[in-house]
Amino acid sequence: MEPKDLRYHQEHEWIRVEGTQATLGISNFAQEALGDIVYIEMPKVGVTVTAGQEIGEVESTKTTSSIYTPVSGTIVKVNTDLKDHPEVVNADPYGRGWIALIELSEPAQVASLMTAAQYEAFLASQKK
Amino acid sequence: MKRTPLFDAHAALGAKLVDFAGWEMPIQYSGVVDEYQTVRTAAGLFDVSHMGRVTVEGRDAVAFLQRVTTNNVETLPVGAAQYSMVCNPTGGIKDDIFVYRLGPTRFLLCINASNHEKIVSWLCAKAPQGDVRLSDESDELAQIALQGPESQQILRAVCPRAADTLKPRQCVETEVLGASRANRMTGIVSRTGYTGEVGYELYVPSSSAKVVWEGLMKAGEEAGIKPCGLGARDLLRLEVGYLLYGNDIDEQTTPLEAGAAFAVDFTKGEFIGRPTLLEQKEKGPAKRLVGFELLQKGVPRHGMKIVSDGQVIGIVTSGNLSPRLQKGIGLGYVQTKFSETGTQFQVDIRDRAHPAVVVTLPFYKRK
Numbered sequence: 001m002e003p004k005d006l007r008y009h010q011e012h013e014w015i016r017v018e019g020t021q022a023t024l025g026i027s028n029f030a031q032e033a034l035g036d037i038v039y040i041e042m043p044k045v046g047v048t049v050t051a052g053q054e055i056g057e058v059e060s061t062k063t064t065s066s067i068y069t070p071v072s073g074t075i076v077k078v079n080t081d082l083k084d085h086p087e088v089v090n091a092d093p094y095g096r097g098w099i100a101l102i103e104l105s106e107p108a109q110v111a112s113l114m115t116a117a118q119y120e121a122f123l124a125s126q127k128k
Numbered sequence: 129m130k131r132t133p134l135f136d137a138h139a140a141l142g143a144k145l146v147d148f149a150g151w152e153m154p155i156q157y158s159g160v161v162d163e164y165q166t167v168r169t170a171a172g173l174f175d176v177s178h179m180g181r182v183t184v185e186g187r188d189a190v191a192f193l194q195r196v197t198t199n200n201v202e203t204l205p206v207g208a209a210q211y212s213m214v215c216n217p218t219g220g221i222k223d224d225i226f227v228y229r230l231g232p233t234r235f236l237l238c239i240n241a242s243n244h245e246k247i248v249s250w251l252c253a254k255a256p257q258g259d260v261r262l263s264d265e266s267d268e269l270a271q272i273a274l275q276g277p278e279s280q281q282i283l284r285a286v287c288p289r290a291a292d293t294l295k296p297r298q299c300v301e302t303e304v305l306g307a308s309r310a311n312r313m314t315g316i317v318s319r320t321g322y323t324g325e326v327g328y329e330l331y332v333p334s335s336s337a338k339v340v341w342e343g344l345m346k347a348g349e350e351a352g353i354k355p356c357g358l359g360a361r362d363l364l365r366l367e368v369g370y371l372l373y374g375n376d377i378d379e380q381t382t383p384l385e386a387g388a389a390f391a392v393d394f395t396k397g398e399f400i401g402r403p404t405l406l407e408q409k410e411k412g413p414a415k416r417l418v419g420f421e422l423l424q425k426g427v428p429r430h431g432m433k434i435v436s437d438g439q440v441i442g443i444v445t446s447g448n449l450s451p452r453l454q455k456g457i458g459l460g461y462v463q464t465k466f467s468e469t470g471t472q473f474q475v476d477i478r479d480r481a482h483p484a485v486v487v488t489l490p491f492y493k494r495k
């Protein structure tokens with residue numbers, strides 16, 4: 001079950017909106033598919049990003065995967081704990097494994113993202 | 129997709145399965161890093177039955193293998209194994225293989241899954257008129273690798289003779305017990321592997337694969353044995369600098385370029401690829417495979433460019449983050465003048481130049 005207070009993107013990122021800011025991470029499905037995460041190339045604080053843009057990379061022992069932002073805005077903070085402990089994303093993708101905090105420039109974009117129920121249905125449809 | 133005789137065991141153990149060279153194989157069970165650590169500190173069990181196994185027998189078997197492989201089979205004692213290569217006429221690597229000498233005129237070849245059909249047809253086409261019998265035993269034999277510092281004492285439980293007598297790169301045809309004495313069978317056990325640890329490979333009848341697997345899992349329970357997948361295997365082999373066919377070597381590369389000159393014996397007489405390889409040896413190859421470490425955090429991957437002063441001077445063929453070194457490590461081909469240990473260049477990781485330095489292989493050596 002995916003957390004109900006988050007919104008999800010088809011590239012398997014999630015966001016948690018609080019006021020004018022959104023915390024971004026990768027979904028449980030994404031971390032499971034990647035396997036052991038060994039390095040994360042973080043976005044830079046202060047950078048302006050556009051919805052759909054690649055903002056970083058997650059490296060696992062198996063593969064490399066891009067991190068996309070589903071919303072536009074400015075990166076105001078990144079999770080520096082992940083520099084030495086990227087495996088936290090495996091252990092707690094929706095909590096301590098958050099990746100970046102974004103100041104939203106177009107908050108209306110959030111409504112177009114999937115709810116937990118929609119994302120679960122999306123995952124189920126991908127399995128077929 | 130093809131399945132090995134151990135497929136049901138993998139599924140029951142909760143393996144994550146992927147397509148590897150047409151085989152539905154476990155990529156991981158508990159997790160790649162966990163399995164990696166288990167092999168470095170205790171023991172891991174791998175199903176490598178997807179690899180090809182071909183026996184070569186007959187009075188002319190030695191002469192035949194001398195011609196189609198690069199290493200010297202004549203000086204290989206009975207009960208020993210050697211790393212070797214099968215080359216095309218221009219010295220390009222058709223496959224890297226292990227040759228086991230089971231008897232004076234009897235050999236087992238272990239070939240890569242991805243080259244199975246290609247190599248079997250090549251060997252058949254090159255077999256002389258004389259007394260050489262080739263037999264593809266890949267379906268009849270399963271192959272299980274037991275690797276890690278605890279593997280010797282674990283093996284002792286199912287195959288005491290092999291555990292007590294085998295030195296590195298030796299092999300023996302011996303009695304192997306499965307889970308119980310009633311499952312006794314004859315198999316081939318060798319002290320070989322792809323991880324850099326003490327380890328063994330067991331070639332047993334496919335019908336017995338499951339009892340041998342279960343017997344080893346049970347024997348290793350106390351030592352902390354775990355089933356391991358191809359993900360851990362790839363990480364383990366990379367730290368030792370072992371080559372992966374299709375990534376590090378192919379028909380466009382030669383053994384000399386790949387740093388495998390030790391597997392080529394020019395003194396043994398004619399063999400397929402020798403004239404080109406000899407010429408390359410005399411001139412020196414234009415490119416060489418090197419091991420390198422990144423000087424900043426990052427992960428090199430197959431296909432990334434290696435650059436120096438803005439010029440492309442090579443290409444990464446394998447890369448990962450070494451759990452041991454906590455650094456990005458890789459193998460790649462560079463122009464020969466950049467191949468000396470200590471040479472610095474950059475790896476282009478998504479348009480950013482990451483500084484790297486050539487190191488002496490292996491990255492990891494067992495104490």
